[in-house]
Every structure is written in structure tokens, then in C-alpha cells.
Amino acid sequence: MMKLFQKLGRMPIGLTIPAFAILLVVFGIPIVLLFLASINAPAFSATNYLGFFAQTANVRVLFQTIEVSVVATSICLIVGYPTAYLIVAASKSVRITLIALVIIPYLTSGLARTYAWIVILGDRGVINNLLLQLGVIHSPLQLIYNTMAVYIGMVHIMLPVMILPLVSAMMGIDRSLTAAARSMGARPLTAFWRVFFPLSLPGVRAGSLLVFVFCLGFYITPAALGGLRDAMLSTFIAAQVKNSFDISRIATSAFILLAIAVAVLFLLGLDLASAQGRTATTAWKSWVVRISKLDMLKRYFSRFSDSYRAKLWTTQLYQAGDDSRLSNIVGTMFVLLVMVYLHSPGLIVIIMSFSSGTFLEFPPSSISLQWYQTFFGDPSWRGAAWTSIQIGVAVAILSTIVGTLAAYGLNRTHPRLRSFLTMTILTPVTIPVIVVAIASYYGLVNLGLIGSRTGIVLAQSTGATGIVVVIVSATLANFDRTLERAAKSMRAGPLQTFWRVTLPLIRPGVIGGAVFAFLHSFDEVVITNLVSGYSIRTLPLKMWENIRNQIDPTIAAVSSLLMLVPVLWLIILYLTWWRSRLRDHRSRPELET
Amino acid sequence: MNVNTSVSVSEVDALQSGPVYAQIEFRNVTKTYGKVTAVEDLSLTVSRGEFLTILGPSGSGKTTTLMLLAGFEAPTAGDIFIAGRSVAAVPSYRRDQGIVFQNYALFPHLTVIRNLEFPLQMRGINAAERTRRVRRMLERVHLSDLGGRMPSQLSGGQQQRVALARAMIADPPFLLLDEPLGALDRGLREQMQIEMKSLHKEFGITTVCVTHDQEEALTLSDRIIVMRAGRIEQADSPEALYDRPATSFVARFLGEANMLENPDFQFKSDTPQASGTVAMIRPERICILALDAQKRGDADQRQSVNGTVEDMIYAGPLRKYHVRVGNSFFIVREHVASGQQIFRPGDEVCLDWLRSDVRFVAV
Ligand SMILES: Nc1ncnc2c1ncn2[C@@H]1O[C@H](COP(=O)(O)OP(=O)(O)OP(=O)(O)O)[C@@H](O)[C@H]1O
Numbered sequence: 033m034m035k036l037f038q039k040l041g042r043m044p045i046g047l048t049i050p051a052f053a054i055l056l057v058v059f060g061i062p063i064v065l066l067f068l069a070s071i072n073a074p075a076f077s078a079t080n081y082l083g084f085f086a087q088t089a090n091v092r093v094l095f096q097t098i099e100v101s102v103v104a105t106s107i108c109l110i111v112g113y114p115t116a117y118l119i120v121a122a123s124k125s126v127r128i129t130l131i132a133l134v135i136i137p138y139l140t141s142g143l144a145r146t147y148a149w150i151v152i153l154g155d156r157g158v159i160n161n162l163l164l165q166l167g168v169i170h171s172p173l174q175l176i177y178n179t180m181a182v183y184i185g186m187v188h189i190m191l192p193v194m195i196l197p198l199v200s201a202m203m204g205i206d207r208s209l210t211a212a213a214r215s216m217g218a219r220p221l222t223a224f225w226r227v228f229f230p231l232s233l234p235g236v237r238a239g240s241l242l243v244f245v246f247c248l249g250f251y252i253t254p255a256a257l258g259g260l261r262d263a264m265l266s267t268f269i270a271a272q273v274k275n276s277f278d279i280s281r282i283a284t285s286a287f288i289l290l291a292i293a294v295a296v297l298f299l300l301g302l303d304l305a306s307a308q309g310r311t312a313t314t315a316w317k318s319w320v321v322r323i324s325k326l327d328m329l330k331r332y333f334s335r336f337s338d339s340y341r342a343k344l345w346t347t348q349l350y351q352a353g354d355d356s357r358l359s360n361i362v363g364t365m366f367v368l369l370v371m372v373y374l375h376s377p378g379l380i381v382i383i384m385s386f387s388s389g390t391f392l393e394f395p396p397s398s399i400s401l402q403w404y405q406t407f408f409g410d411p412s413w414r415g416a417a418w419t420s421i422q423i424g425v426a427v428a429i430l431s432t433i434v435g436t437l438a439a440y441g442l443n444r445t446h447p448r449l450r451s452f453l454t455m456t457i458l459t460p461v462t463i464p465v466i467v468v469a470i471a472s473y474y475g476l477v478n479l480g481l482i483g484s485r486t487g488i489v490l491a492q493s494t495g496a497t498g499i500v501v502v503i504v505s506a507t508l509a510n511f512d513r514t515l516e517r518a519a520k521s522m523r524a525g526p527l528q529t530f531w532r533v534t535l536p537l538i539r540p541g542v543i544g545g546a547v548f549a550f551l552h553s554f555d556e557v558v559i560t561n562l563v564s565g566y567s568i569r570t571l572p573l574k575m576w577e578n579i580r581n582q583i584d585p586t587i588a589a590v591s592s593l594l595m596l597v598p599v600l601w602l603i604i605l606y607l608t609w610w611r612s613r614l615r616d617h618r619s620r621p622e623l624e625t
Numbered sequence: 626m627n628v629n630t631s632v633s634v635s636e637v638d639a640l641q642s643g644p645v646y647a648q649i650e651f652r653n654v655t656k657t658y659g660k661v662t663a664v665e666d667l668s669l670t671v672s673r674g675e676f677l678t679i680l681g682p683s684g685s686g687k688t689t690t691l692m693l694l695a696g697f698e699a700p701t702a703g704d705i706f707i708a709g710r711s712v713a714a715v716p717s718y719r720r721d722q723g724i725v726f727q728n729y730a731l732f733p734h735l736t737v738i739r740n741l742e743f744p745l746q747m748r749g750i751n752a753a754e755r756t757r758r759v760r761r762m763l764e765r766v767h768l769s770d771l772g773g774r775m776p777s778q779l780s781g782g783q784q785q786r787v788a789l790a791r792a793m794i795a796d797p798p799f800l801l802l803d804e805p806l807g808a809l810d811r812g813l814r815e816q817m818q819i820e821m822k823s824l825h826k827e828f829g830i831t832t833v834c835v836t837h838d839q840e841e842a843l844t845l846s847d848r849i850i851v852m853r854a855g856r857i858e859q860a861d862s863p864e865a866l867y868d869r870p871a872t873s874f875v876a877r878f879l880g881e882a883n884m885l886e887n888p889d890f891q892f893k894s895d896t897p898q899a900s901g902t903v904a905m906i907r908p909e910r911i912c913i914l915a916l917d918a919q920k921r922g923d924a925d926q927r928q929s930v931n932g933t934v935e936d937m938i939y940a941g942p943l944r945k946y947h948v949r950v951g952n953s954f955f956i957v958r959e960h961v962a963s964g965q966q967i968f969r970p971g972d973e974v975c976l977d978w979l980r981s982d983v984r985f986v987a988v
């Protein structure tokens with residue numbers, strides 16, 4: 033046994049075997065089989081695809097899916113970019129608070145937040161009630177079950193996914209660059225446009241990609257908030273799985289969705305930071321310039337702008353500046369509005385969950401814990417919660433072990449191979465989730481694990497492992513390898529070195545990975561919905577059914593609990609991080625003396 | 626009086642062609658950040674074409690002074706004049722200036738040529754003229770072959786030259802340098818000092834430079850101001866500053882100094898000592914001799930004391946002795962030459978200096 037480990041230690045890539053084994057069995061092989069089914073292998077024909085496009089209903093849904101995704105991504109970008117900009121520009125303490133305020137909803141159950149919008153926008157929802165009471169309207173407005181509501185809900189869920197990569201890209205931009213631009217005569221807007229914006233593009237691309245692909249595969253919010261005409265392709269696919277199991281048709285729809293995602297990934301540049309990406313875009317640009325008359329237009333425009341600038345320069349030189357107070361106020365208001373948008377639905381639901389009447393009220397006329405009592409008193413809710421916790425813990429354990437080993441192995445392999453393998457491990461979180469769900473479903477059918485806990489754990493672990501690999505790899509990247517060599521020079525075996533030196537040092541990353549893996553599982557609906565059969569009910573699944581079938585106020589209590597879980601986890605994460613910082617501080621002076 | 630000079634200056638300008646370099650004046654400028662006073666009641670005039678260096682320890686307000694001049698910060702009180710115009714309320718982008726930032730702040734997404742073009746574009750200079758000026762400037766800083774490169778593909782020295790070229794390409798009336806050579810290694814720094822000096826000579830542009838490298842300050846500047854806690858401690862030419870420091874702070878900050886507070890021997894000097902001052906002599910002004918060495922011919926203008934060598938440090942071309950004389954302590958620096966007598970710790974020696982080399986500085 034020891035020998036085997038030593039061998040593996042010497043061949044680091046071996047450590048990735050468990051991760052790839054799960055990925056291959058649950059996702060890799062099935063998706064290849066699905067693809068073969070979609071092209072009618074071994075006969076090979078495009079009849080399925082032609083059949084898909086022959087039906088106008090399909091094409092309509094496909095376009096609707098793309099339209100909703102594009103519009104939602106655009107709104108996220110339009111709202112998220114200024115928000116991220118203002119967050120980065122704020123003073124340090126304000127910035128940290130704002131980032132935490134963006135992360136918290138990101139970690140909060142998407143289902144709970146979608147439910148919040150039902151409560152707010154519904155016919156007897158918060159807004160309609162308020163307007164009725166004020167006498168502004170006499171019959172409820174139709175705020176929900178339309179496209180507008182879909183956008184409100186989707187943007188609400190996707191906005192943090194857009195803001196976070198933007199913030200991290202903008203934090204990397206040297207402030208002195210825009211200062212330099214201004215010192216050379218660039219007005220603030222010009223300095224932003226010519227210097228800051230181009231440098232923030234990697235963040236724009238990363239955020240837009242993530243949001244777009246998320247939107248493509250995500251059907252919870254459109255299904256819950258949209259009307260009948262707002263169906264997404266993913267809703268369609270899920271329904272097909274439940275109703276008729278025509279594998280080649282389902283596979284075809286899934287691959288069409290995947291093809292869109294891949295096309296967009298490719299267009300926006302997969303490897304965002306690499307120089308290759310840059311040359312690709314410049315090549316693209318020069319091509320555009322060549323085929324059109326853009327070049328001439330540009331020259332004409334630049335002559336025009338030159339004379340405009342020259343005039344501006346001479347007339348405004350040494351003139352007193354404009355007052356920036358107004359723009360400061362506007363900026364503050366904007367960030368405040370975004371934060372209200374992100375947080376008020378959750379807060380409203382939490383407050384309403386304490387209603388004492390037979391309906392949810394806002395604000396509650398009196399406080400009671402009745403819906404919490406219902407939740408804890410009802411064996412089906414309790415059972416669902418317990419199932420979710422069990423599955424979540426199992427997923428966290430499995431994916432943390434497998435993912436940490438893989439990250440450790442990848443850290444020690446050749447960079448080229450490493451980036452390829454990392455991309456592969458990340459597929460389940462970088463492609464539309466409905467495609468992953470279909471593949472996992474098919475994989476588990478072959479294994480005979482549909483409707484079993486083991487099956488759900490395996491299906492959820494593919495994505496969770498990817499998350500663990502990302503987080504642990506980031507920690508390993510900062511990890512001083514000389515410490516390991518030092519341990520080895522003291523005759524510690526590879527296993528001992530890993531256990532006694534490496535693991536304790538990367539512990540914050542491993543714990544963080546485990547927490548995120550748990551959250552990933554705890555909030556998963558799309559995959560679980562398909563692979564759970566009819567026998568197993570997780571908390572999100574039970575909630576999802578309740579949201580669709582009957583509006584039971586107990587959900588408000590469940591949602592409130594779900595929104596508090598991540599906050600708890602954040603505190604745990606913060607404490608571990610803080611402890612490791614403290615240890616660092618204590619050990620550093622010892623090293624110096 | 627200042628008004629007078631600036632009027633006569635502009636009359637001269639009218640006769641000359643080419644860029645007009647500006648005179649800069651700080652009038653009782655104070656800048657506070659909350660409770661911290663970064664710059665306090667600063668008054669200073671930088672004349673046209675002058676190379677002025679602001680020198681001072683960390684936190685003394687150098688960067689703040691430069692930021693005020695660049696228009697990134699507005700003074701809390703007082704006013705700043707550039708070429709006679711008050712600029713306290715003028716934002717950075719409406720000032721005509723060139724700045725070299727400490728980290729160069731080259732735009733990483735633009736080629737060298739595009740970086741150099743930037744200030745010209747902002748001034749609305751047309752494409753043909755831009756190309757011409759960029760080419761000329763690249764030649765001037767010996768970077769003609771590298772115009773197409775990205776800043777990340779340049780060495781530190783090349784980046785520095787691009788930054789300097791970018792600051793000067795639009796012929797601004799003055800140049801601001803924030804620790805311009807701080808990021809370079811020693812050899813390169815000396816080479817760039819020479820290059821910058823020659824650029825300044827050629828263009829004669831008014832320059833304000835911030836540094837805490839005294840050697841850099843002494844080499845480049847026409848005038849140095851030494852700052853301490855937001856105030857000017859002394860402003861003078863490099864020679865004067867080194868040779869006749871006004872305070873013990875300046876004496877210690879620029880080079881090494883022997884401060885003789887209450888020596889237990891009678892101090893002789895040509896000038897009477899004012900109250901509140903302390904005697905100072907530079908280490909290289911002291912000769913170290915064996916006790917039995919022959920007295921010099923000009924002995925009546927000199928003073929000698931006997932002491933014990935405590936330490937000898939050999940530093941390439943220099944030898945540094947630490948010598949105790951009663952309760953005072955001397956540093957003596959001697960250039961290494963052949964046939965010199967070398968003293969060891971414990972040796973009794975005689976220290977001997979010209980009385981006129983003794984300075985009295987404010988405590
Ligand atoms: N933005 C700011 N907010 C608050 N205090 C500041 C700010 N900038 C500077 N200070 C304070 O003003 C004082 C002067 O700072 P300044 O940066 O001008 O010093 P410096 O001479 O450039 O020092 P260094 O050599 O370390 O760069 C310091 O006490 C500093 O803490």
C-alpha cells in the first residue's frame with residue numbers, strides 16, 4: 033500500500049485519477065454516447081438535427097433561449113460594470129463591505145431568491161398589496177408570469193456572477209495609469225474609455241461568459257417567474273426527459289444548446305489572459321477593418337475628433353474644474369439601488385416568514401414562528417432537509433478528497449498538460465447545467481443508480497470537484513514549494529510530507545473548497561431533479577415542487593433558513609482564514625530571528 | 626517682485642520660438658488629510674528652466690507636493706501659480722505638464738508608439754504631426770527600433786526612457802518626476818542620471834523631481850529643497866547644501882556628519898559660535914595621522930586632537946575610521962592611496978583639520 037502511494041507520489045498525475053474516473057463514468061462516457069445517439073451512430077445522419085429545426089416550436093424556443101440569455105447578460109453587464117467600478121473606486125473598508133454584500137447573495141440559494149420574487153411580484157404580492165392599500169390601483173397589476181419578471185429574477189441571480197469577475201479584473205488595474213492619462217490631458221471620461229475600459233475587458237469577457245452560459249442552462253427562474261411563452265430550451269429538455277424518453281431527440285436538443293455555449297466561449301476567447309487571445313482579437317479586428325470601409329471612416333472620424341480636441345485643449349487649458357460632487361452623489365445612489373435590489377427580496381422574505389396570519393403579510397401585523405413550527409413539525413420537510421444535509425456532506429467529503437488530490441497532482445504537472453486537464457475537470461461547471469444533467473442522467477441509468485442517494489452524490493460531485501480544484505489550486509499557487517523540499521530533505525516520505533506539511537498549509541483552501549462543494553450540492557435543483565427519480569426528495573426539490581404547485585407559506589421559512597446557511601458558512605470561512613492569518617503572524621517573527 | 630520677473634520673462638519668450646517653459650510658484654500652500662498635515666505653509670519658487678529636487682525622509686510630504694503641482698490634489702490653503710496663473714482649482718487634465726511616474730505608468734495595452742502618441746492625441750495634434758514627433762522622440766531616446774513593442778517587452782531602462790519620452794513629447798512647460806530612477810539597479814541608474822542631465826541641458830525644461838536618493842539629487846539638480854515634516858528645512862544649490870547645511874537635520878540627511886556636542890576639548894574656529902548651534906565637520910575634511918607625524922606648515926590655521934581608533938572599515942576606494950576623542954566620537958574618511966599608513970583598532974592617532982572647515986548648524 034505504502035509502495036503504491038510512493039509510486040503515485042512520484043508520478044503526480046496519478047493523483048488526478050479518482051477525479052477523472054468519476055468524471056468519465058458519470059459525465060464523460062455518457063456525453064460521448066449521447067452525441068453518437070444524436071447523430072444516429074453508427075448510421076451517422078443529421079436527421080435528428082434537421083428534425084429539430086423543422087419544427088417551428090423548437091426553433092422559437094431556441095431563439096427565445098438565446099434572446100433571454102443575451103438580454104439578461106447585457107442587463108447584468110450594464111448594471112454590473114458601473115457597480116463594480118464604483119466598488120473598486122471606494123475606500124478600502126467600504127469596498128470590503130460592498131464585496132461581501134455581493135458575495136452573500138451569490139452564495140444564497142437561487143431557489144429561495146426566485147421564490148422571493150414570486151412573493152414580491154405576485155397578484156397578492158408585496159407590491160400589489162402596497163399599491164392597492166395606497167389606492168393607486170383597484171385591481172392587481174400583472175407583474176409576474178411575464179418576460180419582465182423573468183429578467184428581474186434572472187438578473188437578480190446572475191448579477192453577482194457578473195460583478196465579482198469584474199471587480200477582480202478592475203482591482204488589478206494600476207490606479208496610476210488613469211492618473212497618468214489625466215496628467216497627459218485626458219478628461220476623466222476619455223481616460224476611462226482609452227485606458228481603464230480596455231484593461232477591464234478580461235473581466236467583462238469572463239463575467240459575460242459565465243452569466244451567458246449560466247443563463248443558457250438555467251431554467252428555474254424562467255419557469256417560476258415566466259409565462260407559458262417564456263419557456264427556455266432547458267425547460268423543454270427537462271420536460272422531455274420526464275415525459276417521453278426519446279434519447280436521440282433529447283441528446284440533439286442538448287447538443288444544440290452546447291453548441292451555442294461553445295460557440296460563444298470560442299468567440300469571446302476561452303483563455304482570457306493569454307497572449308494568443310490577444311493576437312486572435314487583433315487578427316479579427318484587422319479582418320473586420322479590411323472587409324469594410326471602416327478604416328476610412330475611422331480616419332475621417334479621427335480628423336474630426338482631433339480638431340475638436342485641439343479646440344477643447346486650447347479653450348479649457350488652465351480653466352477651473354467642474355464640481356465632482358454631483359457625480360459622487362449619483363454614484364452613491366446607484367450603488368445603493370443595486371444593493372437594495374440584491375438584498376431587499378431576501379430580507380422581505382425573511383421578515384414575512386414571521387407572519388402570524390394564514391397568509392404571508394408584509395409587514396407582518398404580528399410576529400409568530402408558526403411557519404417554522406410547520407417546517408420542523410412536518411416529517412416530509414424534515415426528511416427533505418435531512419436528506420439534503422446527508423447528500424451535501426457526502427458530496428463535500430467526496431469532492432474535497434478527490435478534488436484536493438487532483439489539484440495537488442495538477443500543480444505538479446507540466447503547465448500545458450495542466451491547463452488542458454484543468455479545463456476538462458471544469459467542464460461540468462463551464463457548460464450549461466442542463467447538458468450536464470442529461471449526461472449524468474444517462475450515465476446513472478447505465479449504472480442503475482437513478483433514484484439512489486449514491487447516484488445523486490456522484491452526479492453532484494462532478495461539478496463540486498471542479499469547484500474544489502479551482503479553490504485548492506489557487507491556494508497551492510501561493511504555496512512555497514521549498515517548505516516541501518525541506519521536509520523531504522529531512523527524510524519525510526511523500527505521503528508524510530503531504531500529510532504533515534502540505535495539507536496543514538493549504539488547509540484554508542481545502543476548507544473553503546469543502547464549504548463551496550456543500551453549498552453547490554445543497555442548492556442543486558436541475559441535475560438532482562432529473563436523477564432523483566421519484567423516490568428521493570432533497571430540500572430544494574421539495575421547495576421547487578411547492579413553488580410550482582401551491583404557494584405554501586412554509587417555503588418562506590425554508591427560504592429564510594436557506595439564506596442564513598451561507599451567511600453562517602461565510603462566518604466559518606472567515607474564522608478559519610483569520611486563524612491561519614494569526615498563525616502566520618505568530619510564526620513569522622520566529623523565522624526571522 | 627515675482628510679478629516683475631514673470632513679465633520680463635514673457636517678454637523674452639515672445640522673442641524666442643519653441644516651447645515656453647514655465648515658472649512655478651507655491652504661495653503658503655498647506656495640505657491636510659484629516660488630521661495629518663502633509664504639507665504646511667510651503668512657499669517656493671521654481672524658476673524657468675531650473676531642475677529642482679525635493680529631498681526628504683519618508684512621510685515628509687514630497688509626493689504630496691508633487692501631487693499638488695500635478696493637479697491630483699487641491700491645496701487646503703494657499704495657492705499655486707504656473708506661469709503666473711493660479712491653478713489651485715484646475716484639474717490635472719487641464720494643465721499642460723509632463724509627468725514621469727514612479728512605476729512609469731506606461732499603458733500596458735498600447736505599443737510604445739501609441740503610448741507616445743497619447744498626450745499628442747489629447748491635445749488634438751493631427752496624425753501626420755504625431756507620427757513625425759514620435760519618430761523624432763524615439764530617435765532622441767535611442768528607441769527607434771522598439772516602437773512596435775508592448776511595454777511588457779521592454780527592459781527596465783527602456784521603460785524608463787519611454788516614460789521620459791512620453792512626458793516630454795508634447796513639449797509641456799514643465800516636467801514632474803516622481804522617484805524617476807527608483808526602480809532601476811545601480812549601474813543603470815548612473816547611466817540614466819547622465820542621460821537625464823543631458824536631456825535637461827538640451828531642452829532646458831523646468832523640472833521638479835522627487836527622490837530620496839541623495840546622490841541622484843546632488844548629481845542632477847540646480848537646486849535642492851530638503852523637506853522635513855511638511856516644511857522646507859533648507860533650499861539651496863547642491864554644493865551649498867552639502868558644504869553649509871543650515872541645520873543638523875540637513876547635515877545628517879545629506880552625507881555623513883560629525884556633530885560635536887559638548888566636546889571635552891577646546892574647540893577653535895574662525896567664526897564665533899552662535900547660541901543654539903552645534904559644531905559640525907564632514908568626515909572627509911579630517912586628516913588622520915600618527916601621533917609622531919610631522920606638523921603641517923599651516924598649523925596655525927588648523928586644530929588637532931588625539932584619540933584612539935575603535936574601528937576601521939575598508940570600503941573599496943575609501944577607508945573609514947571610528948575614532949574616540951575623550952567623550953566624543955569621530956568618523957573619518959580617507960581616500961585609499963599607496964604609501965598610506967593604516968591604523969588598527971587600539972592605535973593612538975592624531976586628528977587634524979582646518980578650522981575654516983568647521984560649520985555651526987542649528988540644532
Ligand atoms: N491620501 C492620503 N490620506 C491620508 N494621509 C496621507 C495621504 N497621502 C499622504 N498622507 C500623509 O501625508 C504625509 C506625507 O506623505 P507623502 O506621501 O507626501 O510623503 P513622502 O515624502 O512622499 O514619503 P515617501 O518618501 O515615503 O514617499 C504622510 O504622513 C502621509 O501619511
Ligand SMILES: [Mg+2]
Nearest residue numbers: 684687688689
Ligand atoms: Mg512618496
